[in-house]
Amino acid sequence: MKRSTEANDPYVARDLAHVWHPCTQMKDHEQLPMVPIRRGSGVWLEDFAGNRYLDAISSWWVNLFGHANRRINAAITRQLESLEHVILAGFTHKPVIALSEALTKLAPGLTRCFYADNGSSAVEVALKMSFHAWRNAGHTAKRRFITLTNSYHGETLGALAVGDVELYKSTYKPLLMDVITVPSPDCYERETGESWAEHSRRKFAHMEAALAEHAHEVAAVIVEPLVQCAGNMRMYDPVYLRLLRDACNRHRVHLIADEIAVGFGRTGTMFACEQAGIQPDFLCLSKGLTGGYLPLSVVLTTEAIYAAFYDEYVKLNAFLHSHSYTGNPLACAAALASLAIFREDEIIERNRALAAHMGARARELESHPHVAEVRQTGMIVAVELVRNRTTREPYDWRERRGLRIYKHGLERGVLLRPIGNVVYFMPPYVITPEEIDLMVEVAREGIEIATCD
Numbered sequence: 001m002k003r004s005t006e007a008n009d010p011y012v013a014r015d016l017a018h019v020w021h022p023c024t025q026m027k028d029h030e031q032l033p034m035v036p037i038r039r040g041s042g043v044w045l046e047d048f049a050g051n052r053y054l055d056a057i058s059s060w061w062v063n064l065f066g067h068a069n070r071r072i073n074a075a076i077t078r079q080l081e082s083l084e085h086v087i088l089a090g091f092t093h094k095p096v097i098a099l100s101e102a103l104t105k106l107a108p109g110l111t112r113c114f115y116a117d118n119g120s121s122a123v124e125v126a127l128k129m130s131f132h133a134w135r136n137a138g139h140t141a142k143r144r145f146i147t148l149t150n151s152y153h154g155e156t157l158g159a160l161a162v163g164d165v166e167l168y169k170s171t172y173k174p175l176l177m178d179v180i181t182v183p184s185p186d187c188y189e190r191e192t193g194e195s196w197a198e199h200s201r202r203k204f205a206h207m208e209a210a211l212a213e214h215a216h217e218v219a220a221v222i223v224e225p226l227v228q229c230a231g232n233m234r235m236y237d238p239v240y241l242r243l244l245r246d247a248c249n250r251h252r253v254h255l256i257a258d259e260i261a262v263g264f265g266r267t268g269t270m271f272a273c274e275q276a277g278i279q280p281d282f283l284c285l286s287k288g289l290t291g292g293y294l295p296l297s298v299v300l301t302t303e304a305i306y307a308a309f310y311d312e313y314v315k316l317n318a319f320l321h322s323h324s325y326t327g328n329p330l331a332c333a334a335a336l337a338s339l340a341i342f343r344e345d346e347i348i349e350r351n352r353a354l355a356a357h358m359g360a361r362a363r364e365l366e367s368h369p370h371v372a373e374v375r376q377t378g379m380i381v382a383v384e385l386v387r388n389r390t391t392r393e394p395y396d397w398r399e400r401r402g403l404r405i406y407k408h409g410l411e412r413g414v415l416l417r418p419i420g421n422v423v424y425f426m427p428p429y430v431i432t433p434e435e436i437d438l439m440v441e442v443a444r445e446g447i448e449i450a451t452c453d
């Protein structure tokens, strides 16, 4: 039965008159429904007509403990009664102090926290800080960055430059700094019979060669540890990160771990780098940092980097970077509440059963004639659709098969948002096994519909 959406119409009309939506060809909305949401609860979103949507993508990978979470709501409300915001230069406040203490405990060896207010800005901070730290130490030639093919680090010009998703990048190339791009360890491309670890190790040869050739002019290597999320949820083995840490040390190049999407339990551990047993020089966090409530990001770094800037003012070695809402108290209070839930409810342990169930259900799609691979890292599961399963010939992007799945999901009450031909699940951690079953079933129906011609 088709769902009624009439009560949404007045909001849709007002929206389309003035709101320019992110990452959207607005003309699509001549056909595609705009969904005005009036409330959320747990994994569910509800529109003005009373239709519910299971948020299988955690509202762009931010939400961890459900919408309108009682504990996070209470923490923000409490904070609101005493202080909504204060300048973080020259002034400080309790939530930012407590959050910095908590984060540095979770990431041993990283002792300093520099705040911004979204993921792209955190990446800009890490890039600038790396370059500037070398410069303060007299290494002025180190001004380039090494990145992986298929990587994504955000949309501001610096972050876009170190990314490699053509769809977002190619138009703006004339504006972007020149980077060194080496092949990703993406395990979708492994040879038959090759393990993830073997493939990732083999691919590392490219990185080693790039470092050997360019280390003298390179400030840092930037990677998304274990999962290239915006790059079609492609995954690789932790061994790559171990090799990379070692090579960065040998070649005297910083390592920036962009865990903006994968941090806070998504890969099965609090941070993905833990699975490789490594410590980056810069750890970028955002998205799940506040449980998906408020915009906040942070770059954690080492005492050595901090020391490279600590000097007499007149030497002009300070890191003079700021954003108005840096370290906002409400956002820090939400982050503290989210970390408390991790501790008190033993989320990392509890997620193991959820991840196992999600993986098992999703792997039932493996036998589908248009599924090339079902892959998983912790709480992230992805299904790669292809035109031809034997040759792995992809569907032409212009066919927009994923969009058919998105539309079917909306009709059936599940918010799926395939990236190209990849359907993925990255739900909030409060999802139940029954809700996982529903999410995968609706994806299966969607795949059926999207691949029937």
Ligand SMILES: Cc1ncc(COP(=O)(O)O)c(C=O)c1O
Pocket: 118, 119, 120, 121, 123, 152, 153, 154, 155, 224, 229, 230, 258, 259, 260, 261, 262, 286, 287
């Ligand atoms: C790995 C990674 N880095 C950076 C960003 C950019 O974050 P934001 O959208 O908050 O600017 C994203 C966003 O998806 C991301 O996935």
